[in-house]
Amino acid sequence: MNGMGMSMLPTIVVDVAGSAANILLSFFSLWYAFRLTRLKPDNFLWGSLFYVTLAITAFALSRAVGHILKEFLFIAGKGELWQPIAPFSGGVNTLCMISVATVMIFYHKGVQAYEAIEQEAAKLKESKRRLTQTARELKELNLSLEDKVEARTAELSKSEKKFRHLFTASKDMVFFTDRNHLLLDMNASGSEMLGYSRHETSLLGLRDIFRHESDVATYARMLEIDGYLHDFEAEFRRKDGSVMYVLISATALYDEQGNIGGSEGIAKDLTRLKTMMEQLISSEKMASVGQMAAGIAHEINTPLGIIHGYAQLMLDDFDKDSEVRQNLEAIERQAQASCKIVADLLKYSRQTGSVRELVDLNDVVDDALAITEHNLSLSHIKVARELARDLPPVTGDPEKLRQVMVNLINNAHHAMEKTEVGRQLRIRTRWDMAEGKVVVEVQDNGHGIPEHIKARIFDPFFTTKPVGKGTGLGLSVSYGIVQEHGGSIAIESPIPGPANTLLQGTLFRLMLPMAMEPAALNE
Amino acid sequence: MALNGGNIIWLLGLIGFGMFLPSEALALQVHGEPEGLYVHQMAHLFYIVALGYFFWDIRRIAFTDRGWRLLQLFCVLMACWNLLAFIGHLAGVYLDPQALLQTDCYLQTQLLSPFTFNKSLYFVTKLDHLIYVPALLCLFLGLRSFYRSAVSASSGGER
Numbered sequence: 001m002n003g004m005g006m007s008m009l010p011t012i013v014v015d016v017a018g019s020a021a022n023i024l025l026s027f028f029s030l031w032y033a034f035r036l037t038r039l040k041p042d043n044f045l046w047g048s049l050f051y052v053t054l055a056i057t058a059f060a061l062s063r064a065v066g067h068i069l070k071e072f073l074f075i076a077g078k079g080e081l082w083q084p085i086a087p088f089s090g091g092v093n094t095l096c097m098i099s100v101a102t103v104m105i106f107y108h109k110g111v112q113a114y115e116a117i118e119q120e121a122a123k124l125k126e127s128k129r130r131l132t133q134t135a136r137e138l139k140e141l142n143l144s145l146e147d148k149v150e151a152r153t154a155e156l157s158k159s160e161k162k163f164r165h166l167f168t169a170s171k172d173m174v175f176f177t178d179r180n181h182l183l184l185d186m187n188a189s190g191s192e193m194l195g196y197s198r199h200e201t202s203l204l205g206l207r208d209i210f211r212h213e214s215d216v217a218t219y220a221r222m223l224e225i226d227g228y229l230h231d232f233e234a235e236f237r238r239k240d241g242s243v244m245y246v247l248i249s250a251t252a253l254y255d256e257q258g259n260i261g262g263s264e265g266i267a268k269d270l271t272r273l274k275t276m277m278e279q280l281i282s283s284e285k286m287a288s289v290g291q292m293a294a295g296i297a298h299e300i301n302t303p304l305g306i307i308h309g310y311a312q313l314m315l316d317d318f319d320k321d322s323e324v325r326q327n328l329e330a331i332e333r334q335a336q337a338s339c340k341i342v343a344d345l346l347k348y349s350r351q352t353g354s355v356r357e358l359v360d361l362n363d364v365v366d367d368a369l370a371i372t373e374h375n376l377s378l379s380h381i382k383v384a385r386e387l388a389r390d391l392p393p394v395t396g397d398p399e400k401l402r403q404v405m406v407n408l409i410n411n412a413h414h415a416m417e418k419t420e421v422g423r424q425l426r427i428r429t430r431w432d433m434a435e436g437k438v439v440v441e442v443q444d445n446g447h448g449i450p451e452h453i454k455a456r457i458f459d460p461f462f463t464t465k466p467v468g469k470g471t472g473l474g475l476s477v478s479y480g481i482v483q484e485h486g487g488s489i490a491i492e493s494p495i496p497g498p499a500n501t502l503l504q505g506t507l508f509r510l511m512l513p514m515a516m517e518p519a520a521l522n523e
Numbered sequence: 524m525a526l527n528g529g530n531i532i533w534l535l536g537l538i539g540f541g542m543f544l545p546s547e548a549l550a551l552q553v554h555g556e557p558e559g560l561y562v563h564q565m566a567h568l569f570y571i572v573a574l575g576y577f578f579w580d581i582r583r584i585a586f587t588d589r590g591w592r593l594l595q596l597f598c599v600l601m602a603c604w605n606l607l608a609f610i611g612h613l614a615g616v617y618l619d620p621q622a623l624l625q626t627d628c629y630l631q632t633q634l635l636s637p638f639t640f641n642k643s644l645y646f647v648t649k650l651d652h653l654i655y656v657p658a659l660l661c662l663f664l665g666l667r668s669f670y671r672s673a674v675s676a677s678s679g680g681e682r
Contacts, residue, residue: 005624005633011649012630018652025659032666039673046669052577053666060659074629090559097566101573108580115584 016071019064026060029053044114048107055103059096066093173246173267176253179260181206181216193269195239195500211235211243223252223263236267240502243451245270278455289460290480297345304342308335344473345460358393358515359401361438365427367398368405372413376425381416386428392514394438396485401512404478408442408508411474415446415506437487437511445505449493457491487512560612567609574602588672593665600658604651611648618645 033053036046066089073082167174173190177183182205191201194209210216215234222229228251236244250265311332318325365387369376376383394401409425416423426443449457456462458479463472482489493506578598581591622642625632634642 005635006638006646008623008632008634008646008649009630011646012632014650014652018656021656022652022659025656025663029659029663029666032663032670036666036670036673039670039677046673049666049669053662056659056662071629077628079629087559090563094559094563094566097563097570101566101569104573104577108576111580111584 012071012075015067019067022060022064026053026057030057044110044117048110048114052100052103052107055096055100059093059100062089062092062096066090170266172269174265175267176262176264177206178262181220181263184262190267193238193244193267194236200239209236211237219248219250223250224260227252233270243271245274281455285459293345293460297342301339301342301346304335304338308332308339311335341473344477355397355399356395357398359396359398360391360393361401361429361440361512362387362391364398364401364405365429365440367402368409369427371402371406372409376409376413379413379417379423381413381423381425384424384426386426388428388430391429391431392438394485394487394512395515396512397481400481401485404481404510405440405442407474407478408510411508412442412444412446412506415444415448417446419446431514432511435511436514438514440510440512441507442510443495443505443507445503448504448506449491454491454493458489482510482512485512560616564609564612567605567612571602571605571609574598574605578602588668590665590668590672593661593668597658597661597665600654600661604654604658607648607651607654610644611651614641614645614648617641 030050030053033046033050036043037050040046066085069085070082070089073079167187170187171189173186173193175183175186175190183201186198186201188198191198194201196204206216206219207213210219212235219229219232219234222232228249230249232248232250234246234248236246238244246267247270248265248267250263252260253262253264255261311328315325315328315332318328365385369383369385373383409427412425416425422445424445426441428439428441428443430439430441431437432439453462453464458475460473460476462476479489488511490509490511491506492509494502495505495507497503575598578595581595581598618641622635623632624635634646
């Protein structure tokens with residue numbers, strides 16, 4: 001720069017050098033853009049970018065060539081030559097600029113289309129991958145399907161076998177019902193408990209086996225409310241009409257709609273347990289009654305003895321035919337009867353003394369039959385003795401045991417009074433080695449004992465005989481004696497016979513513990 | 524409006540009237556000298572808009588590779604150059620032809636004082652390649668970066 005103005009040389013240098021650089025850079029750029037399209041011919045992005053770069057290069061080339069030409073023409077002093085070229089150069093530059101701008105704007109639309117295609121391609125690719133995966137899995141599944149089916153079948157068979165065994169081998173009743181409480185299936189134990197055949201149980205419903213209709217309603221209601229029932233006590237009616245006490249646990253079975261479609265249940269037979277409980281209660285009751293009876297007997301024994309004694313003394317003071325003597329004889333007779341009742345009561349309440357010695361129950365049976373045989377033969381009762389040989393002795397009071405046997409025989413005698421023909425008394429002795437007990441069974445074929453009075457027959461003063469024929473103390477006294485000897489009495493009426501038959505009559509089973517070895521006894 | 528038979532006859536009639544009764548008002552429009560400059564300036568503005576659009580599109584797609592960053596820089600520099608060129612053209616138009624003095628040769632051309640704002644602007648805008656060259660350099664570097672990435676992706680995996 002001098003004092004007159006500023007040199008334009010820097011602008012000329014920058015213009016020429018810059019134009020040259022632009023040509024080089026734009027060509028290099030185009031080269032890389034081209035290489036990109038060659039590298040990935042199917043990539044739309046690089047293809048579009050190539051056209052953008054091509055337009056930029058065209059513009060840069062057009063402009064740079066024009067600028068260099070202009071500058072060199074002016075430097076060469078031939079600036080007038082540039083004048084006709086300038087409008088063309090400017091026009092081409094303008095066209096190139098518009099082209100670049102247009103390509104750039106369309107590039108955007110192209111990219112959008114490319115994105116959409118890429119997304120679709122990605123989806124297709126993913127779908128193809130999944131299809132391939134599924135096809136592979138299907139192929140594998142197909143190949144191993146047979147093995148899997150076989151293995152699964154084996155597992156199911158094993159499982160079914162296990163549960164089938166549980167179902168069949170269970171000693172409790174297992175049953176399945178439909179929604180109307182009709183039995184779909186019941187295990188063999190259940191059929192056996194009820195006394196039906198398997199075929200017959202398939203025709204039954206809960207209403208046929210529940211003794212009370214209300215229990216069926218309760219069963220259904222509890223299943224509906226809770227979906228299960230636990231330890232539900234109920235009574236079943238066997239085929240023969242007898243009652244069975246059961247404890248039921250059951251679960252509702254639901255169909256696909258969630259409605260109750262049936263039930264599955266297990267019923268445990270509690271009849272034996274219930275009988276034992278009743279006997280225990282009875283035993284407790286009799287103990288109480290015994291204590292009371294002992295107190296009464298003890299108190300009235302003395303006055304009765306005095307009445308009896310004075311009546312006997314006064315008999316000597318009157319003539320045989322006098323009315324007073326007859327009255328006194330009546331007093332003496334009734335006082336004696338009362339004394340016997342009191343004596344029985346005392347025996348029942350174990351207030352009387354007793355001895356302890358080794359007793360052979362076969363001898364006791366023989367003695368009792370010797371006492372009662374005459375009366376039995378008068379009633380045309382045939383006696384069958386089945387006495388076991390080498391029966392071990394028991395420890396006890398032979399007199400009292402004889403009394404028990406007489407009571408049982410008399411009881412059987414009375415039970416057979418209404419039996420028209422074939423009256424038979426069977427007495428059997430045996431040794432239950434497993435229990436360590438000696439057993440005596442007295443069986444008759446009389447009218448039997450109704451179910452509802454079984455629990456009461458050992459109660460004091462309980463009798464079914466007409467007034468004056470029995471005091472109701474015989475079995476009570478016998479029960480007390482047996483208890484005193486550490487034994488027990490069981491009743492079966494009707495009597496289970498061979499091949500699940502039931503025989504009419506009653507069987508009293510007397511069980512007494514066998515005596516210890518003599519050596520131990522002596523000690 | 525759909526062209527029916529009547530409309531076509533009217534249109535042909537109008538054209539015929541123009542052809543056979545020429546006058547100045549009905550002749551083809553004359554393109555005067557400033558039109559070239561205006562078109563060129565409009566092209567610069569269009570170029571700026573397109574570059575802005577391109578820049579926005581790269582941001583929208585959220586490409587973050589080095590190549591795309593350089594391409595964005597290219598857009599910015601090129602838009603600046605367009606603006607500078609636009610101003611330069613205007614400064615050239617308004618520059619008094621007497622302000623430039625060529626003595627012995629073209630290389631000794633001088634911008635005469637006093638230096639007004641327009642003269643200064645004219646001088647500065649004549650140095651536009653100082654922006655244009657870096658812009659193209661960015662384009663070149665960006666494309667080279669794309670290429671190298673694509674090559675490494677081809678050997679290692681898809682981009």
